[in-house]
Amino acid sequence: MSWQPELEELATREAMARAMGGPDKVARQHAGGRLTVRERIDALVDPGSFHEVGAIAGRAEYGPDGRLKQLTPSNCVMGRGRVDGRPVVVVGDDFTVRGGSADATIREKPIMAERMAAGLRLPLIRVIEGSGGGGSVKTIETTGRANLPGGIGGEALYQLTGDNLSLVPVVGLGLGSVAGLGAARLAATHFSVMTKETSAMFVAGPPVVNAMGGTPLGKQELGGWEIQTRSGAVDHAVEDEAEAFAAARRFLSYLPASVHEVAPRTACEDDPARAEESWLSAIPRDIRKPYRARPLLESIFDRGSFFEMGRYFGRSVITALARLNGLPVAVIAGDPMFYAGSWTADACAKVIRHVDLADTFHLPVVHMMDCPGFMIGLEAEQRATIRWGVRTMAAINQSRTPWCTVILRNAFGVAGAIHQPAGRFNLRFAWPSARWGSLPLEGGIEAAYRADIDAAEDPAAKLAEIEQRLQLLRSPLRTAEAFWVEEIIDPRRTRALLCEFADQAERLREPGRIGRGMRP
Incomplete structure (x- = not known):
């Protein structure tokens, strides 16, 4: 006697689970321009690589004879797969079953996914659509009691969600309406993505917010991609789900599987000694004239390797991942197109998060410095x-x-002082266009030399004479003369020197957990 009857019942249950919320709900998902969770996972991971765990977990109905009539699967699909050949853990919400809410989930499944990622030291990808919290208002009636958030037995997911940020790369893909705990799980990541037309994220959705009064808001008005990327709650927005999957794959390609490894160095066909004449004139002589930093950055790092994160938040700073002769590095750069590159409160928050990411996963940092100081004014103080x-x-x-700074233009004040870690050795280069000091001369001369200017027969001429004198003294070559800066370089040598830094930094990367945890 074999166990074939049980295997047949298992196959029946698996088929019911693959049907998700049923044909009507699947059709509704497609009509909204969204894939189902199973279609998403298939598109995200390498073909045929997904190994599902807990596929037949759900709520079953049985007939009088005790035999299975119907199985409604849990609205969480999780398991292991491969992305570009590298193993990952994937956990996804099934919106076709109770709109991805906790009413239809088995909380142990997402907890198991988080534990699996930590235990196997594998990157975690969360595919999020729904609330995924303690349930809806209706849950009070169906359970006969109110849920205490984080109560007995419920704290594990909350702790694991934070702890994994210090252990493994975590990616969140918001591919529909994301609220409550779902929003928290999307924000508690190293890299988060929204689709522009079909997703929205909020602590509480329009029905709850609008019930409180005020101007009625729709999903996009309350939590669309423009709001969330500009606020810094989400890192990136794309046109469709295919682009979201591609962004997740690319982000993970720069990182190790966990903090217990270092990121792989890939083959590079871009000449590490490549020099471009355009770098010599990239920084305008007119200090009031901005320049576009991204084309410069894209040309210095390995061609095609520049991957920006958080473009619409803290816009006076650019943060990205890139490669130098195949070695993944974290990039920080000033963007003079916004506030002349001054660091705002948002820009500072952006830098902190990127530095923490680099430190957690042992990525060398390259800082392409151009910062005239912290932002000033009433709003900055507020x-x-x-x-x-x-x-x-x-x-x-x-x-x-490991850290290397290239000072392209401005380095002033306290913000200028923190262009690299103090108290340890770092590499630093400056272009001939670099200028630095406690304060920019512009605006500061009139305050410092007010008495001389007021006493002059021609105040304007006196101001110009003082400015010319100080400009000569401020030459970066004079600073190098006193060895207050190590090297002034020909901009055309930049890539070669940075690739040499990458070679040195590769030997210094040490796997393991850093002494403090990373925060979202």
């Missing part, structure tokens, strides 16, 4: 910019990853 500034100082100084 946003506690100096508090965020000193937090940035702490994050940079606490980092232990």
Whole structure:
């Protein structure tokens, strides 16, 4: 006698699970321009690589004879797969079953996914659509009691969600309406993505918010991609789900599987000694004239390797991942197109998070410096910019990853002082266009030399004469003369020197957990 009857019942249950919420709900998902969770996982991982865990977990109905009539699967699909040949853990919400809410989930499944990622030291990809929290208002009636958030037995997911940020790369893909705990799981990642037309994220959705009064808001008005990427709650927005999967795969390609490894170095066909004449004139002589930093960055790092994160948040700073002769590095750069590159409170928060990412996963940092200081003015004071500034100082100084700074233009004030970690050896180069000091001369001369200017027969001429004198003294070559800066370089040598830095940094990367955990 074989166990064939049980295997046949198992196959029946698996078929019911693959049917998800049923044909009507699947059709509704497709009509909204969204894939089902199983279609998403198939598109995300390498073909045929997904090994599902807990496929037949759900709520079953039995007939009078005790035999199975119907199985409604849990609205969480999880398991292991491969992305570009590398193993990962994937956990996804099934919106076709009770709209992805906790009413239809088995909480142990997402907890198991988080534990699996930590236990096997594998990257975790969360495919999120729904709330995924403690249930809806209706849950009170169906359970006969109210859920205490984080109550007995419920704290595991909350702790694991935070702890995994210090252990493995975590990616969140918001591919529909994401609220409550779902929003928290999307934000508690190293890299998060939304689809522009079909997703929205909020602590509470429009029905709850609109019930509180005020101007009625739709999903996009309350939590669309423009709001969430500009606020920094989400890192990236794409046109469709295929682009979201591609972004997740690319992000993971720069990182190790866990903090217990280092990121792989890939083959590089781009000449490490490549030099471009355009770099010589990339920085305008007119200090009031901005320049576009991204084309410059894209040309210095390995061709096609520049991968920006958080473009619409803290816009005076650019943060990205890139490669130097195949070695993954974290990039920080000033963007003079916004506030002349001054660090706002948001820019500081952005730098902190990127430095923490680099330190957690042992990525060398390249800082392409152009910062005239912290943002000033009433709004800057209202946003506690100096508090965020000193937090940035702490994050940079606490980092232990190899660091190289190239000063392209401005380095002024306290913000200028934290262009690299203090108290340890770092590489630093400056272009001939670099300028630095406690304060920019512009605006500062009139305050410092007010008495001389007022006493002059021609105040304007006196101001010009003082400015010309100080400009000569401020030459970076004079600073190098006193060895207050190590090297002034020909901009055309930049890539070669950075690739040499990458070679040195590769030997210094040490796997293992850093002394402090990373925060979202």
